[in-house]
Every structure is written in C-alpha cells, then in structure tokens.
Amino acid sequence: MSRSQVRRPQGRIGFGDDDTGCPILHIDMDAFYASVELLDHPELVGTPVIVGAGGNRGVVLSATYEARALGVHSAMPMSRARRIAPQATILPPRHSLYSEASQGVMAIFRSVTPQVEPLSLDEAFLDVSGALRRLGPPRHIAELIRARVVDEQGITCSVGVAPTKFVAKLASTRCKPDGLLVIPVDQVLAFLHPLPVGALWGVGEKTEEHLTRLGLRTVGDIAHTPLVTLQRALGEATGSHLYELSWGRDSRSVNPHEPEKSIGNEETFAEDTDDEEFVRTRIAALADHVAARLRRAEFRARTISLKVRFSDFSTITRSRTLHDPTDVGKDVYDTAWTLFAALGLERAQIRLVGVRAENLIPAEDAPEQLLLDAPEHGRRDAEVAIDGLRDRFGDEAVVPGRLVPGAVNRTESGQPPHGDRSAGVAPGD
Amino acid sequence: MKIRIERDVLAGAVSWAARTLPSRPSLPVLAGVVLTAEGSTVTLSSFDYEVSARVEAEAVVDEPGTALVSGRLLSEIAKALPAKPVVIASEGSRVSITCDRSSFTLPTLPIEDYPQLPAMPEASGSVDADLFAMAVAQVAIAAGRDDTLPTLTGIRMEFDGATITLAATDRYRLAVREFTWKPNSSSLDVAALVPARNLSDTAKSLAAGENVIIALGPTGERLIGFEGNSRRTTSRLLDGEFPKYRSLLPSESSSIAEVDTATLIEAVKRVALVAERNTPVRLAFGNGEVSLRAGAGDDAQATEALECSIQGDDLEIAFNPGYLLDGLNACGAASARFSFTQATRPAVLTGHGEGAVDDYRYLLMPVRLTG
Numbered sequence: 001m002s003r004s005q006v007r008r009p010q011g012r013i014g015f016g017d018d019d020t021g022c023p024i025l026h027i028d029m030d031a032f033y034a035s036v037e038l039l040d041h042p043e044l045v046g047t048p049v050i051v052g053a054g055g056n057r058g059v060v061l062s063a064t065y066e067a068r069a070l071g072v073h074s075a076m077p078m079s080r081a082r083r084i085a086p087q088a089t090i091l092p093p094r095h096s097l098y099s100e101a102s103q104g105v106m107a108i109f110r111s112v113t114p115q116v117e118p119l120s121l122d123e124a125f126l127d128v129s130g131a132l133r134r135l136g137p138p139r140h141i142a143e144l145i146r147a148r149v150v151d152e153q154g155i156t157c158s159v160g161v162a163p164t165k166f167v168a169k170l171a172s173t174r175c176k177p178d179g180l181l182v183i184p185v186d187q188v189l190a191f192l193h194p195l196p197v198g199a200l201w202g203v204g205e206k207t208e209e210h211l212t213r214l215g216l217r218t219v220g221d222i223a224h225t226p227l228v229t230l231q232r233a234l235g236e237a238t239g240s241h242l243y244e245l246s247w248g249r250d251s252r253s254v255n256p257h258e259p260e261k262s263i264g265n266e267e268t269f270a271e272d273t274d275d276e277e278f279v280r281t282r283i284a285a286l287a288d289h290v291a292a293r294l295r296r297a298e299f300r301a302r303t304i305s306l307k308v309r310f311s312d313f314s315t316i317t318r319s320r321t322l323h324d325p326t327d328v329g330k331d332v333y334d335t336a337w338t339l340f341a342a343l344g345l346e347r348a349q350i351r352l353v354g355v356r357a358e359n360l361i362p363a364e365d366a367p368e369q370l371l372l373d374a375p376e377h378g379r380r381d382a383e384v385a386i387d388g389l390r391d392r393f394g395d396e397a398v399v400p401g402r403l404v405p406g407a408v409n410r411t412e413s414g415q416p417p418h419g420d421r422s423a424g425v426a427p428g429d
Numbered sequence: 430m431k432i433r434i435e436r437d438v439l440a441g442a443v444s445w446a447a448r449t450l451p452s453r454p455s456l457p458v459l460a461g462v463v464l465t466a467e468g469s470t471v472t473l474s475s476f477d478y479e480v481s482a483r484v485e486a487e488a489v490v491d492e493p494g495t496a497l498v499s500g501r502l503l504s505e506i507a508k509a510l511p512a513k514p515v516v517i518a519s520e521g522s523r524v525s526i527t528c529d530r531s532s533f534t535l536p537t538l539p540i541e542d543y544p545q546l547p548a549m550p551e552a553s554g555s556v557d558a559d560l561f562a563m564a565v566a567q568v569a570i571a572a573g574r575d576d577t578l579p580t581l582t583g584i585r586m587e588f589d590g591a592t593i594t595l596a597a598t599d600r601y602r603l604a605v606r607e608f609t610w611k612p613n614s615s616s617l618d619v620a621a622l623v624p625a626r627n628l629s630d631t632a633k634s635l636a637a638g639e640n641v642i643i644a645l646g647p648t649g650e651r652l653i654g655f656e657g658n659s660r661r662t663t664s665r666l667l668d669g670e671f672p673k674y675r676s677l678l679p680s681e682s683s684s685i686a687e688v689d690t691a692t693l694i695e696a697v698k699r700v701a702l703v704a705e706r707n708t709p710v711r712l713a714f715g716n717g718e719v720s721l722r723a724g725a726g727d728d729a730q731a732t733e734a735l736e737c738s739i740q741g742d743d744l745e746i747a748f749n750p751g752y753l754l755d756g757l758n759a760c761g762a763a764s765a766r767f768s769f770t771q772a773t774r775p776a777v778l779t780g781h782g783e784g785a786v787d788d789y790r791y792l793l794m795p796v797r798l799t800g
Binding site for chain 2: 323324325338365366367368369370371372373
C-alpha cells in the first residue's frame with residue numbers, strides 16, 4: 001500500500017467546518033509542472049500531458065489528471081509512462097518557467113502571513129494564527145488563497161487545514177485536485193485512524209513492510225499498539241515518533257527560516273554502463289553544476305554526498321564531511337570521486353549517479369580558513385570567472401577539460417550525450 | 430615454553446608490544462603478540478606490515494620456546510593481574526597464565542602463519558630521549574589527519590650532520606623544530622617521512638629511557654627504526670613529496686607582538702566557548718593590548734583584553750582557536766611571540782623567556798575576516 005492510496009475517494013469527503021484551533025495550512029499546487037505548461041499550451045487542456053525529459057530513461061516529473069487517470073504518476077520511468085499512455089503529449093521540462101510561477105505563488109502566501117515554510121517549488125506550510133484577526137478564520141483564508149492563485153497564476157491548488165502540519169498535509173492530499181479540506185480538532189482521529197500506515201510521515205517502504213508483518217495496517221492499529229511494543233519493533237525513536245503521529249500529535253512548527261537543505265543533481269545514463277572513465281566524467285559534470293548552483297545561491301556545503309543506482313535499481317549513498325565548507329567544483333568533484341573510488345566497484349552496471357551538496361551554510365557566514373600553500377588566485381576565482389562567462393554566453397561556453405571529447409580516453413559506449421561540446425573553452429584541471 | 434616473570438615487567442613489555450596492534454587486522458594472526466623465551470629473557474614482538482615492535486624483558490626461562498597469543502587479551506590480563514610473579518606456559522594449543530590464585534588459558538594462534546619481522550636497520554646515531562619526545566610532540570600537532578592526503582599525515586625528518594629538523598603541516602599550520610643529536614657519521618644528509626602517529630607514539634613510549642637510537646634503513650627499504658630502553662620498533666615510511674616548507678616561512682614581519690602564554694591560553698579558551706565549529710577567534714593588536722573576540726551577529730559573543738607588547742603596525746587577525754591553542758601549548762614557554770605581515774598571511778609563533786626552546790617555529794594561517 002502506498003501514500004497514493006490515501007487519495008482514494010472514500011465516499012465522504014469533509015469532516016465538518018469547524019476550523020477553530022486549525023491554524024496550519026498545507027498548500028499543494030495541482031500537477032504543478034503540467035499545469036504551468038498548459039498555460040502555454042491551451043490546446044492541450046483536458047488531454048493527458050506528461051512532463052519529463054525525452055529519451056526512455058528519465059522519469060515522469062508531472063502529469064495532468066487526465067494522464068494520471070491512465071495510471072501515470074510522478075517518478076514513474078518515462079518508458080513505462082509511454083507504454084501505458086501512448087496517446088499522452090510529452091513535454092520536456094522547462095525549469096525556469098516553473099520557478100517563476102513558484103515565486104508568484106509563494107508571494108501570494110507571504111502576503112497572507114510571513115509564517116510560510118516552502119517545502120519545494122509547489123508546496124508550502126502556512127501558519128495563519130497571526131492573520132486571523134485581519135483576514136478571518138483559516139477556512140476563509142484558504143479560500144482566499146485558492147482564488148488568488150487561480151486569478152493571478154492561472155493554476156489550481158489544494159489546501160489542507162488542520163491543527164498540525166502532518167494532518168494538514170494529509171488533508172490536502174485527500175482533497176486533490178482543486179480542493180479544500182478542513183480537519184476539525186475533534187475529527188483528527190476519525191480522519192487519521194482509517195488511513196493506511198504508509199500515510200504517516202516517516203513510514204517508507206521498509207517500515208511499512210515491517211508494520212504489515214506485525215499486522216499493523218492502519219494508523220489506528222498503530223495508535224492501539226502499546227508504545228513499548230512499537231519501540232521494540234521499530235527502534236526507540238521511530239516507535240515513539242509513529243505513536244505520537246498516530247494520535248495526531250506533531251510538535252513541529254511552521255518554520256519560515258527553514259534553510260535550503262541541500263543542492264544536488266543526478267543523471268540517468270542513456271544505457272547502463274560499467275565504464276569507470278565515463279562515470280567519472282559525468283560525476284565531474286554534476287559536481288561542476290552543483291558547485292555553480294551553490295555559488296549562485298550563495299551557499300557553501302559542509303558535506304558532499306554521492307548516489308549510485310545500479311541496473312537492478314539498488315541504490316547506495318555515501319557522504320563525506322569536509323574540513324572547510326566549499327562552493328568549488330573541484331572540491332565537490334574530488335570528494336565525490338573519492339567516495340566513488342572507495343566503493344571499489346568491479347564492473348558493476350551503473351544506471352544513475354548523483355552528486356549532492358548538503359549541510360549548507362550561507363556563504364557570508366562561512367569563515368574561510370586560508371591555506372599555507374594556496375596560490376593567490378585559486379580554483380575558486382577561476383570558477384567564479386567561468387560563472388560570469390556562462391551568464392553571458394550560455395552554459396556550454398566553458399566546460400571542464402575532463403568533459404571535452406578527446407580530452408580523456410573513452411570507449412565507444414562512453415560517449416557523452418552532447419557531442420558538440422568541444423566548441424567551448426576548456427580550462428585544464 | 431615456560432617462563433616466570435614479574436607482573437610489572439610483563440605489563441610494561443606487553444604494553445609496548447601491543448601498542449601498535451591493528452584493531453581490525455588484515456590477517457587474524459596479526460592481532461597476536463609473539464612470545465619467545467630463550468636464555469634469561471623473553472622477547473615480545475608484534476608486526477602489522479607497517480609497524481613492528483619488539484621488547485626484551487628479564488624472565489626465568491624454565492623451558493625455551495615460542496607462542497603466539499592475542500595481544501589485546503594478554504595486555505588486558507597483564508594490566509589486571511596482582512603484583513606477584515606470573516607464570517606463562519604453553520600447553521599444546523593453549524597458553525596458561527597463572528599469577529597468585531588467578532589463572533587464564535588462552536588459545537594460541539598459528540605461529541607458522543606469522544610474518545617475519547623486518548630486520549632493524551643499522552644504527553645511524555642517537556639522541557636524548559626526553560629531547561626527542563618533546564620535539565616530536567611539538568611537531569606532531571601540525572600533522573594532517575586526513576587520509577586522503579597521506580603525505581601530510583607524516584612528519585618529515587631531515588638529518589643533516591649533527592642537526593635533525595622535524596616538520597609537519599596540514600596546510601593550515603606548519604610546525605618546525607630543529608635539535609642536535611649524535612650521528613655515527615657526520616656526513617649524513619638524508620630525509621624520511623614517518624607516519625606522525627607512529628612517530629609520536631614511539632617517542633612518547635621511549636621517553637622513559639636515556640637515549641633513543643635512530644636507525645635509517647638503506648634508501649630502497651623505506652624503513653626507519655628506533656631503539657631505546659630494551660625496546661625496538663620499525664616503521665614503514667610514507668611515500669610522496671612533502672611540501673617545500675622552508676619557502677613558506679616568512680623572512681620579514683611588519684609587527685611583532687609578545688604576550689604572556691598562560692594568560693593568552695586561558696583567554697582564548699574562554700572566548701572560544703562561543704565560537705561555533707569552524708568559526709574563528711579574532712585578535713586585535715594595538716594600544717598595548719590584544720583584544721580577543723569570538724561570535725558574531727545574533728549568535729553568542731565574547732570578548733576579553735589582555736596586556737601585550739607590540740612593535741610595528743597594529744593588526745586585526747583571526748585564527749581557528751584550536752590551531753592557535755595547539756601552537757601556544759607547543760611553544761611551552763613563558764611568553765609567546767607572534768610575527769605578522771598581513772591579516773591574510775601566515776603568522777609565526779615562537780616561545781620566549783623561561784622554558785623556551787630554540788628553533789621551534791609554529792606557522793599559522795589565519796581565517797579570512799568577514800564583516
């Protein structure tokens with residue numbers, strides 16, 4: 001059972017209108033990328049549309065409800081989506097468009113209350129406690145936001161109104177698309193307890209399996225299991241966490257200052273590969289990209305992590321915390337490559353690699369421990385100069401030497417997907 | 430094999446031999462200590478392909494022979510026994526240890542699988558044991574701990590006639606110490622890169638004796654040996670080229686500040702309480718004092734000022750408090766002297782007055798000041 005099943009219509013939607021003590025709103029855009037695309041493609045409204053990278057190896061990033069009706073869902077491999085929805089229109093993602101729309105939506109939220117905690121481009125928690133006197137009860141505020149999002153951005157959203165964050169989030173999921181659901185304080189348990197355990201925040205596939213083996217299928221089952229039993233089965237922390245949630249208790253507050261947690265990029269290869277030299281060039285490219293994003297966002301990362309997915313979809317992640325926080329591509333690459341080399345893979349078939357910068361701190365707060373032997377103008381200066389060139393001439397204007405075809409020995413199968421990169425300037429490393 | 434040995438003698442010997450045992454040995458036998466009884470001594474030895482250790486201890490040998498047992502167990506047992514004579518005897522595939530009314534039996538490990546210890550190279554000269562221990566400790570603090578840069582985890586030992594120079598750097602600081610020794614040949618001119626952890630353990634353990642003999646293997650062997658107080662050890666040398674550190678030492682300075690070392694150490698410790706990880710302590714030198722400051726913005730802050738004599742320009746500079754304290758402690762002198770050029774260039778820290786040793790320099794790279 002999975003979270004998606006929470007959406008299954010349950011006959012009765014609506015648990016009453018009493019929104020007293022329900023200051024938390026969870027707002028989720030409906031099929032965000034797809035909806036934004038439809039603004040540019042009015043002829044496709046009402047048809048199945050899938051947003052996802054071309055080729056067969058990407059995943060579905062977003063799909064209209066017409067496509068979802070055919071069984072397509074986010075994160076599904078594109079090849080499968082094509083197979084089950086051959087009639088769907090496939091649009092390549094245009095991230096700058098979504099990010100613009102997101103900013104517009106977030107601006108609407110912030111005009112209601114400064115207590116906005118964005119979770120991603122298309123999702124946020126709001127605590128409207130401070131806006132009640134000015135704007136009316138939570139339900140009213142939710143309607144207001146929904147109307148403004150449609151008017152100003154031309155897309156719809158769903159809003160969950162509840163006493164706590166995780167109940168609000170479940171509520172918005174339940175009323176999708178284009179819905180509003182209030183879970184009154186005295187209805188929280190009635191709402192929660194019939195839900196499958198997978199609906200709880202923190203229950204992934206493994207924990208769900210574990211719970212099912214114990215015969216616990218619904219949130220209510222968890223609530224009526226003694227705490228010590230849960231802790232014995234799941235560990236102390238997870239056990240008490242799930243127990244608290246099952247009784248509707250969630251002490252997390254809406255945190256508007258939630259810093260960006262990580263910046264990462266990953267790449268699924270056109271074909272599985274065991275060509276280490278090729279993987280190395282891709283890790284280099286990802287590291288380069290992640291570092292440029294760090295610099296643009298003015299963050300430095302303390303921790304670099306590497307993700308590798310194999311042909312059988314098993315996935316491993318390794319991370320390393322650096323002595324000094326960095327936003328330099330060379331450091332990100334060196335760390336990621338060290339992590340990869342430490343895996344000691346022998347001709348394993350690799351499907352995907354990802355590089356992620358974690359433990360971010362604002363660059364202005366990052367003290368810079370100087371090095372005894374560092375040249376006056378170091379690697380960072382070079383990369384900042386490259387950022388400038390890319391801003392003017394495009395991302396392909398400058399690429400690391402490692403990524404230029406012919407710069408390294410590579411086998412046939414390892415040719416990078418973009419063959420025309422040699423036109424760029426290639427600084428050596 | 431059967432021997433009788435005093436508890437303290439046994440415990441001292443085992444702790445030397447077991448000191449370098451790997452916690453996760455690549456071969457099970459490498460977790461063992463070899464006991465060899467012959468004449469009136471028992472020899473304990475260990476080896477993990479990187480470091481070997483060997484010690485001879487006085488014992489009554491009833492039956493000569495050898496045995497290989499778990500070094501960790503032997504060491505813990507030896508430490509825990511009462512101060513009475515200990516009898517160690519091999520009985521088939523087991524070894525029994527009896528002392529007063531306690532007795533232990535340990536399984537033996539297959540000695541035929543145990544690797545041959547490298548031969549101790551020929552002695553190259555000797556040095557006072559206390560001097561050696563202090564010099565190594567002063568330098569080891571600056572050695573790197575990052576195994577991805579193995580060259581920097583070593584201490585470079587340069588032998589030039591009667592002078593030994595030790596140097597270590599993790600790229601954030603550099604510690605250099607010179608001292609004299611008695612070489613067997615005055616024309617000696619070689620350098621070796623010794624893993625810092627091995628060298629500092631060795632120097633500390635050998636400080637109990639009078640002298641330490643240093644034995645440099647032939648160039649091809651990549652091995653160095655140390656001997657003193659009936660104890661011997663050899664260590665593999667590190668490969669790689671150590672940074673050309675001499676050019677990093679500034680030849681001039683624009684200001685020189687001198688502070689009471691103990692007072693400054695206390696002040697840095699206090700102020701650093703509010704310095705979060707990786708954030709610096711700022712030192713502003715001027716008007717006959719140095720004022721220390723840590724923390725910034727909305728976070729906790731602390732300041733403290735102390736007397737300081739300054740020649741030359743005023744200066745504000747920031748350091749990682751841990752690195753600064755390492756250097757101040759290592760100087761081990763009544764007053765600490767800083768030589769500066771700029772706030773973004775390395776500062777040289779030396780000790781002066783009582784307790785000062787000549788020829789110790791601690792070069793510390795600052796943290797770039799922001800805001």
